[in-house]
Amino acid sequence: MRIEAASLHDLPGAYRVCLLTGDAGQDASAVYRDPDLIGHVYVGPYLAHGSGTQLVVVDEAGVCGYLLSADDTSAFESWAERSWWPPLRSRYPILDDGSRDAELVRLIHAPESTPPELSDDYPAHLHIDLLERARGRGLGRRLIERLLEELRGRGVPGVHLGVDASNANGLGFYDHLGFREVAREPGGILMGLRLDR
Numbered sequence: 001m002r003i004e005a006a007s008l009h010d011l012p013g014a015y016r017v018c019l020l021t022g023d024a025g026q027d028a029s030a031v032y033r034d035p036d037l038i039g040h041v042y043v044g045p046y047l048a049h050g051s052g053t054q055l056v057v058v059d060e061a062g063v064c065g066y067l068l069s070a071d072d073t074s075a076f077e078s079w080a081e082r083s084w085w086p087p088l089r090s091r092y093p094i095l096d097d098g099s100r101d102a103e104l105v106r107l108i109h110a111p112e113s114t115p116p117e118l119s120d121d122y123p124a125h126l127h128i129d130l131l132e133r134a135r136g137r138g139l140g141r142r143l144i145e146r147l148l149e150e151l152r153g154r155g156v157p158g159v160h161l162g163v164d165a166s167n168a169n170g171l172g173f174y175d176h177l178g179f180r181e182v183a184r185e186p187g188g189i190l191m192g193l194r195l196d197r
Contacts, residue, residue, distance in 0.1 A: 001134060003142060006054035006066060011047050013063025014056060015039030021129040024164040028100075037092070037104040042127055043068060045084040049076060052124070053147045057134050065130035067143040071156050073119045077111065085111060114160075118183060122160035122192040124151055144177055152195050160192040 006014065018039045022028030032038060046054055046068035057065035070076035088108045095102035114125070126147060130140055151159055161179070163170045165187055179191040 001057055001059045001064065001137065001139060003055055003057055003139070003146070006047055006056045006068070008047055010056045010058075010063050010066075011039075011044065013058075014043045014047065014066045014068075017063055017066055017129050017131055018043045020131055024167045025129075025170060031100050032104070033099065033101050037101055040088055041104050041107050045076075045080045046070065046127070048084060049079055052076075053126075053150045055143055055146065057130065057139055057143070059133070061133075064134040065128075065139060065143070067126060067128040067147055069124060069126040069147055069151075069159070071124045071151065071154060073114045073123055073125045073160075074116075076125075077113060080111065085109075115183075118160060118190065118192070121194070122158035122182065124156045124159040126159060126161050128161075140173060141177065148193070148195060157196040158192055158194045160190055162188045162190050165189055 015036060019029055019032070019035050020027050022038045022042075023031055028038060029035065043066070046052070049070070052069040052071045053067065054069070055067045056063050085108055092105045092108055094109055095105050126144075128140060128143055148159070160182060161174070162185070163174065165184075171189065171191075174191050177193070179193045181189055182192040183190040
């Protein structure tokens, strides 16, 4: 397995990884009727925007993991509001059927906005997912360490991420790397790491 800079050619594989890890790290294929929705929210904008650090893990079967990030969360969210979300809003009208698809469609129409008190101290953010076959090999640590090195090189003072509150393995992994809980949101924990201390 190797780590490579991500490109738009990796979009289908990264969407697949997102779906196969989209239920607190487990396969969400049976959870969503539209398998692309979760990727539209958590993968597509990063590869389309193309700034920050975008990495994929690749083996002979294709993309089996990724780390996607934005150095400036506020600027990234502004870009997405102008460029990423409008076409998706036209494609996906708001659903009111209580489904998990409806939850993602609501995020397309009303994306989460990072509070200034979080983005001031931790301006960068990241998403990372690995398929089962890529876990337990130290790849997650290598992805995070590469990101942190690149963020420091670009002068970014801090980074944050969200973790599903039920993902005990994820919470332990980030804690071991030095991330600490900085806020809570419904069903999730926000963890941050300062890079200038």
